[in-house]
Amino acid sequence: MNDGYSVGIVGATGAVGKELIRLLYERNFPIGNLRLLASARSKGKTITYEDHSFDVEEATPESFDDLDIALLSAGSGITKALAPEAARRGCVVVDNSSAFRMDEEVPLIIPEINPEAAKAHKGIIANPNCSTIVALMALYPMHKAFGLKRFFASTYQAVSGTGADAIVELDNQVKALVNDQPVEKEVYPHQIAFNVLPHVDVFLEDGYTKEEMKMLNEGRKIMGLPDLKVSCTCVRVPVYRAHCVSIQAEFEQPVEVAAARDAVSNFPGSELCDDVDNLQYPMPIDYSEKVNCGVGRIRKDSALENGLSLWVSGDQLWKGAALNAIQIAELLHERGWVSIKA
Numbered sequence: 095m096n097d098g099y100s101v102g103i104v105g106a107t108g109a110v111g112k113e114l115i116r117l118l119y120e121r122n123f124p125i126g127n128l129r130l131l132a133s134a135r136s137k138g139k140t141i142t143y144e145d146h147s148f149d150v151e152e153a154t155p156e157s158f159d160d161l162d163i164a165l166l167s168a169g170s171g172i173t174k175a176l177a178p179e180a181a182r183r184g185c186v187v188v189d190n191s192s193a194f195r196m197d198e199e200v201p202l203i204i205p206e207i208n209p210e211a212a213k214a215h216k217g218i219i220a221n222p223n224c225s226t227i228v229a230l231m232a233l234y235p236m237h238k239a240f241g242l243k244r245f246f247a248s249t250y251q252a253v254s255g256t257g258a259d260a261i262v263e264l265d266n267q268v269k270a271l272v273n274d275q276p277v278e279k280e281v282y283p284h285q286i287a288f289n290v291l292p293h294v295d296v297f298l299e300d301g302y303t304k305e306e307m308k309m310l311n312e313g314r315k316i317m318g319l320p321d322l323k324v325s326c327t328c329v330r331v332p333v334y335r336a337h338c339v340s341i342q343a344e345f346e347q348p349v350e351v352a353a354a355r356d357a358v359s360n361f362p363g364s365e366l367c368d369d370v371d372n373l374q375y376p377m378p379i380d381y382s383e384k385v386n387c388g389v390g391r392i393r394k395d396s397a398l399e400n401g402l403s404l405w406v407s408g409d410q411l412w413k414g415a416a417l418n419a420i421q422i423a424e425l426l427h428e429r430g431w432v433s434i435k436a
């Protein structure tokens with residue numbers, strides 16, 4: 095008798111893939127069989143996690159023949175090629191890339207916000223953009239309390255959001271600079287160590303970046319607010335892990351700070367970290383490898399009508415990627431929206 099799902103991780107050698115392996119085991123996801131897949135470059139490599147050892151396979155359409163669930167974190171290009179092949183073979187895909195997020199046929203899910211939308215999946219479910227997830231974990235409870243009208247956001251995005259190579263680049267640049275050596279750069283167009291780059295993803299004609307537009311488009315889709323207005327500036331900072339977002343939000347109804355704090359405290363997946371008298375506010379070093387996103391600095395905004403200013407920090411490798419993807423798989427399992435192949 096099969097006692098669990100046959101699960102595959104595509105992109106298992108990457109920054110998100112590593113966290114997917116760890117969290118699947120830590121959260122006791124019902125795995126019958128786990129297979130790790132990546133590009134042809136990684137074929138034959140061995141990955142170990144605690145007492146489990148895996149030979150990495152090259153991901154091909156046939157890889158999905160025997161899989162029930164595939165967690166993809168391999169980038170948009172390969173996802174566009176492989177995810178439909180997986181779905182055709184009866185494997186449910188939860189994808190971390192942007193490939194299918196705005197596809198009308200594909201649910202875009204944060205389980206604490208729109209779990210019911212996952213039911214309509216046709217074999218592919220998308221995990222939202224990491225900064226968008228972190229921002230919405232703070233904004234959605236406030237939206238439920240006061241009705242969100244529009245918001246302005248500036249992100250402070252960790253380098254691990256770019257992938258495993260960017261972590262190495264920051265590390266090498268810091269070492270080079272403290273040893274008075276020349277800085278080498280490959281991942282980012284400018285030095286990232288001891289610097290900030292007001293540039294995440296590619297620039298569009300209107301001057302925004304693609305990443306900035308995700309906050310608007312994905313925010314609208316997830317919260318079901320087609321008229322929501324968002325203006326966002328995405329910034330890369332020399333932090334290894336956990337994104338932060340500064341938000342100024344305007345609501346339909348009058349706001350109260352105490353009610354906003356209550357809304358956050360009562361929302362699963364978010365926690366209040368807001369005690370300025372004791373210098374307590376959410377910081378990346380405290381919200382790395384944490385399930386919850388931290389919300390603080392909540393105050394009435396001095397420039398907006400019915401406005402709140404706030405700050406949120408969350409581990410983009412976890413809630414922004416691997417954890418949210420596994421929570422989607424858990425949701426599918428709990429609701430019976432995925433099945434084990436005979």
Ligand SMILES: NC(=O)c1ccc[n+]([C@@H]2O[C@H](COP(=O)([O-])OP(=O)(O)OC[C@H]3O[C@@H](n4cnc5c(N)ncnc54)[C@H](OP(=O)(O)O)[C@@H]3O)[C@@H](O)[C@H]2O)c1
Pocket residue numbers: 104105106107108109110111131132133134135136137153166167168169170172190191192223224254255256257258259410411414415
């Ligand atoms: N990092 C984050 O915080 C974050 C958050 C949300 C979403 N995401 C998304 O998640 C995806 C992965 O990000 P990452 O940060 O983990 O990147 P990464 O560290 O660069 O890892 C990329 C992974 O994709 C695999 N891959 C590349 N080309 C492939 C191919 N042709 N076939 C199969 N596998 C292939 C790589 O395998 P090889 O080692 O064999 O090259 C590697 O395992 C991206 O779409 C990214 O936008 C990332």
